[in-house]
Each structure stands twice: as structure tokens, then as C-alpha cells.
Amino acid sequence: MKLQKLNLMVSSLAAISMLTAACSSGSQAQKETAQQQAAKSGKPVQLKFWGGVPPESGPQQVIDNWNKEHPDIQVEYVRYVNDDPGNLKLDTALMTGQGVDLYVNYYVPRLEKRVKAGNALDLSTMKDYDVDAKIGAEAKDWKIDSKYYAIPTKKNNYFMWLNKDAFDQAGIPIPTEWTWEDLQAYAKKLKQGDRWGMLQTLLEFDYPMDGSIEGSGGNVKADGSSNLADPNAKRYLEIMYNMMHVDMTTPTMGEQISKKMPVEAEFLKGNSGIFYGGDWIFRFANNLKDYPHNFKIAFAPLPKVSANQTGFKSMGGVGDAISINSASQHKEEAWQFLKWYADGGMLPMAMGGRVPASSAIDQSAVLKLLTTGAEQTYDNESLKKVLFDPKKVTFQLKLDQQVIDARKEEYQKYFTKTQSLDATMDRIVKRHTDFLQQNKK
Structure with a gap:
């Protein structure tokens, strides 16, 4: 009997040993990267990278450069439009497993929803990239529950584009620090014939309010109540109303919406002295074939609402935050691409106006690419000041889209x-x- 028990124990131990070995072997096989597996099969790993920028504005050049350097890991760029239908398309692809390995987030609340849905890899599991050191303090705006689920790769730059020739003719110096009241006064001097004093996209109407509110304590007060009635926000709306209906130096919102006014093109035609926009306008301004212009473009920082305003912040921070799909079969390869992209691979994107955020990238190279094709049309001194101002304090908009839409209405x-x-x-x-x-936690 004892011998039978002993034989049974030996048999059981042998079985366990064999099972453990098999599991170990399987685990080892799982650890083997898809890249190594691809090398054995002779086929490259295929990654799909989703982003909102048109391929011809830099992404395709980035992908071509990577694919040439990395024949064992090939990347395909998939364009989605960064609007509600486009983001729904991306989210649907993530939820249904329709070939997404990496994707770009342009808005923190959208990333939060993707993290909650389990569609973004916790990047703390990757140990060889220090986001805070490379990207800087502004990167923290993209942390979700104290973790990075995306690496922000570009500096978000919002500033005033100026028709320097019109400013010179009106005897107005290029502002280095100013208020919306100053801008209102300048717009009166710049308004001439068919030329508006100022134009802006519908998106930018919100940001002067958010810059004031964020600076004065955030969108929600310490007691949990709304802070959207900040006096500076109210004063900004009043100034804009007067510019529309009293000074008539900027189009009424109704006119701008009904005519679907292409404000970027109007500015580049010389039809506005001031244009409130961002770095993405470079891709239009550098295209002298489709947007010919012969006036010099200068730049100014965003104005405060009032001169004595404290805690003012410019809309900006860092963006183009790239996540790895937690369901990707090629996480290690996606991570290799993401690090390469952030620390230099994305440089061709500067030709479309996207200034890299990583400290590993030379600023002079960025400036050169940013103005490629239309170098003679820019006032470089004012451009450097607004792009690389060390004193500029920025914020990343985190107001829920539902609230943004309600406020706009x-x-x-x-x-x-x-x-x-x-x-x-x-x-x-x-x-x-x-x-x-309704959304109390």
C-alpha cells in the first residue's frame, strides 16, 4: 500500500513537472516578441497608427522614414478626422478590434474615456522612457489616475497671427504683452475697406475664457460649484460683442457660421489685420501656391482680458498624446515606434506646424522646418518669442465636451x-x- 502511494506521488510529481515545463515553454513563447517571430517567418510586423492629421502634412513622411529604417516593423498610417464622427470611428475600431495599434488623442477627456474602456496601455509597464524628463512638467496634464496612458508629443501653440504690413501702416508696434481691450483698439485702426480688424476660428472663441478661469482657480471652485461666470470671462464676451456689433471690426458670429467663412484663407489673402489661430495654420501659410500672399507675418502672444489679471494662462500645454492599444498584438514594437516618433521621428510634422515637445529635438531645426517654403514671409524674431517664451504659462483644456457645447449655445x-x-x-x-x-463621483 505504501509502495502504491509512493508510486502515485512520483507519478503526480512527474505530471506536475511536465505541466510546469509546458507552461514555462508557453510563457517563454509568449515573451518572444512578434518581431522575433516575424524574423523567423520572414514577414515584417505590421502596425496601424491612427491620427487626425492629413498624411501629406507630415505623417506620411514620418511613416516612410520609419519603414525605410525598420524593414522588420512596417507601419501604416490611418487618417481619422478629429471631430465627433471621426473620434467615434476610432473608438468603434478600438472596441471591435479593427486594427489599431497606436492612436493619437487630441483632448484629455477623450483619453480618459478610452482608458476607462480599457483601450489604452498603462505605459508605466514600459520602463525605458522618462516622460516627465523628456516632455516636461506640462506632460502631467495627460496623466490619468497618476499614470501615463499616452505620451504627449507636440507643443500646443496658440497665438495671434499679425499682418505686419498693416500694423506698420497703422503705426502699431508688434505687441509683446497686451489685453483684449488693446486688441479691440488696434482692430479699429486696422479695419480698412474689406479688411477686418480681427478674425478667428469658431474654436478659439472659448479659450480666452478658459485661460482666465483656469488661472483664477479652475472651472470648478473649491466648494465644488461652477466657476464659469468668472468676471474676466464675462468681460471677454462683452468685448467680442462690441467688436461684432458696435465697432464692426470682426464678423458677427451669425455671419461667420452662415457663410462658413474660411477665416485662415481670408487672413492669408490680406483680409484681416489680426488672426487668432494656432500652429496648424503654418501648413496653409507655407503653401504659397494655394494661399499666395506677399505681406510679412508677425506673431504676438495671447492677450489677457485685463492688465491686472493674475494667474492668466495661455491655451496650449502639450498634445498629440499617443497611446498604444492595450489589445494590440505588437505592444513592444508599437513602443519602439512611439519612442522613436517622440524623440525625433516626428520632426517632419513641423512642416505642417506641429512643434515637437521632446527636449531631445533641436529647436533651431524645428524653426527651420516650420517655415519651409515661405521663409521670407515671416518675422522670425516675433515667431521665436511666441514659440519659445520660457515665461509663458499654459493649460490643457479639460472641460467636458458637453459643458463646452452648452456654454457655446x-x-x-x-x-x-x-x-x-x-x-x-x-x-x-x-x-x-x-x-x-449629474456627474458627481
Whole structure:
């Protein structure tokens, strides 16, 4: 009996040993990278990288450079439009496993939702890249629950584009520090015939309010109530209303929406003295074939609402935050590409206006690429000041899209004369308060 028990124990131990060996072998096989497996099969690893920038504005050159240098890991760029339908397309692809290895996030709340859905890899599992050291303090805006699920790769630059010839003719110096009241006064001097004093895209209407609110304590006060009625936000809306309806130095919002006004093109035609935009406008301004212009372009920082305003921040920070799909079969290879992209591979993107965020990239090379094709049309001194100002304090917008849309609906009523300013601010606060109550954690 004892001998039988002993034989059974030996047999069991042998079986366990064999099972452990098999599991160990399987685990080792799993650890073997897809790159190594590809080398054995003779086929390269295929990655799909989703982004919102048109391929011809830099991404395709980046991909071509990588593919040439890395025959064992080939990347395909998939364009999605960075709007609600485009982001839905990406999110659907992530949820249904439709070939996404890496993707670009352009807005923190969208990344938060993707993290909660389990569609973004926790990058703390990758140990050989220090995001804070490479990208800087602004990178922390992209942390979700104290972890990085994406590496922000570009500096977000918002500033005022100026028709320097028009400024010179009006005897106005290029501003280095100014207010919206200054801008309003300058716009009156710059308005001439068909030339507007100022133009801006519909997107930029929000940011002066957020820069003031963020600087004065955030969108939510310490007691948890809405801070969207900040006095500086209210004053900015009043200035914009007066520029539309009293000074007539900028189009009314109703006109801009109904005509679908191509404000970037209008500025480059010389039809505005000031244009509030961002770094993406370089891809239009450098294209002298489709957007010919012979005036010199200068740059100014974003104005404060009031001169004594404290804590003012410029919309910006860092963006183009790239995540690795947690369901990707090629995480290690995707990580190799992501590090390469952030630390220099993305440099061709500067030709489309995207300034790399990594400290590993030479700023002089960035500036040269940023103005390629239209170098003679820029005032480089003012450009350097706004791009590389060490004193500039920026913020990354984290207001939920639902609140942004609600606020826009309310101030559009004010700009179209269907609601008073006081009623507008009250409605904005009420709708924000309702949202906060409905989404209490």
C-alpha cells in the first residue's frame, strides 16, 4: 500500500513537472516578441497608427522614414478626422478590434474615456522612457489616475497671427504683452475697406475664457460649484460683442457660421489685420501656391482680458498624446515606434506646424522646418518669442465636451442678440451646475 502511494506521488510529481515545463515553454513563447517571430517567418510586423492629421502634412513622411529604417516593423498610417464622427470611428475600431495599434488623442477627456474602456496601455509597464524628463512638467496634464496612458508629443501653440504690413501702416508696434481691450483698439485702426480688424476660428472663441478661469482657480471652485461666470470671462464676451456689433471690426458670429467663412484663407489673402489661430495654420501659410500672399507675418502672444489679471494662462500645454492599444498584438514594437516618433521621428510634422515637445529635438531645426517654403514671409524674431517664451504659462483644456457645447449655445444667443449678457452668464453657470450634479463621483 505504501509502495502504491509512493508510486502515485512520483507519478503526480512527474505530471506536475511536465505541466510546469509546458507552461514555462508557453510563457517563454509568449515573451518572444512578434518581431522575433516575424524574423523567423520572414514577414515584417505590421502596425496601424491612427491620427487626425492629413498624411501629406507630415505623417506620411514620418511613416516612410520609419519603414525605410525598420524593414522588420512596417507601419501604416490611418487618417481619422478629429471631430465627433471621426473620434467615434476610432473608438468603434478600438472596441471591435479593427486594427489599431497606436492612436493619437487630441483632448484629455477623450483619453480618459478610452482608458476607462480599457483601450489604452498603462505605459508605466514600459520602463525605458522618462516622460516627465523628456516632455516636461506640462506632460502631467495627460496623466490619468497618476499614470501615463499616452505620451504627449507636440507643443500646443496658440497665438495671434499679425499682418505686419498693416500694423506698420497703422503705426502699431508688434505687441509683446497686451489685453483684449488693446486688441479691440488696434482692430479699429486696422479695419480698412474689406479688411477686418480681427478674425478667428469658431474654436478659439472659448479659450480666452478658459485661460482666465483656469488661472483664477479652475472651472470648478473649491466648494465644488461652477466657476464659469468668472468676471474676466464675462468681460471677454462683452468685448467680442462690441467688436461684432458696435465697432464692426470682426464678423458677427451669425455671419461667420452662415457663410462658413474660411477665416485662415481670408487672413492669408490680406483680409484681416489680426488672426487668432494656432500652429496648424503654418501648413496653409507655407503653401504659397494655394494661399499666395506677399505681406510679412508677425506673431504676438495671447492677450489677457485685463492688465491686472493674475494667474492668466495661455491655451496650449502639450498634445498629440499617443497611446498604444492595450489589445494590440505588437505592444513592444508599437513602443519602439512611439519612442522613436517622440524623440525625433516626428520632426517632419513641423512642416505642417506641429512643434515637437521632446527636449531631445533641436529647436533651431524645428524653426527651420516650420517655415519651409515661405521663409521670407515671416518675422522670425516675433515667431521665436511666441514659440519659445520660457515665461509663458499654459493649460490643457479639460472641460467636458458637453459643458463646452452648452456654454457655446448660450454665448451664441448673446452674440446673435437673443439673450442678454447677464442672462447668458446665469444660463452657463446653471447648465454647468446641472452637469456637475449629474456627474458627481
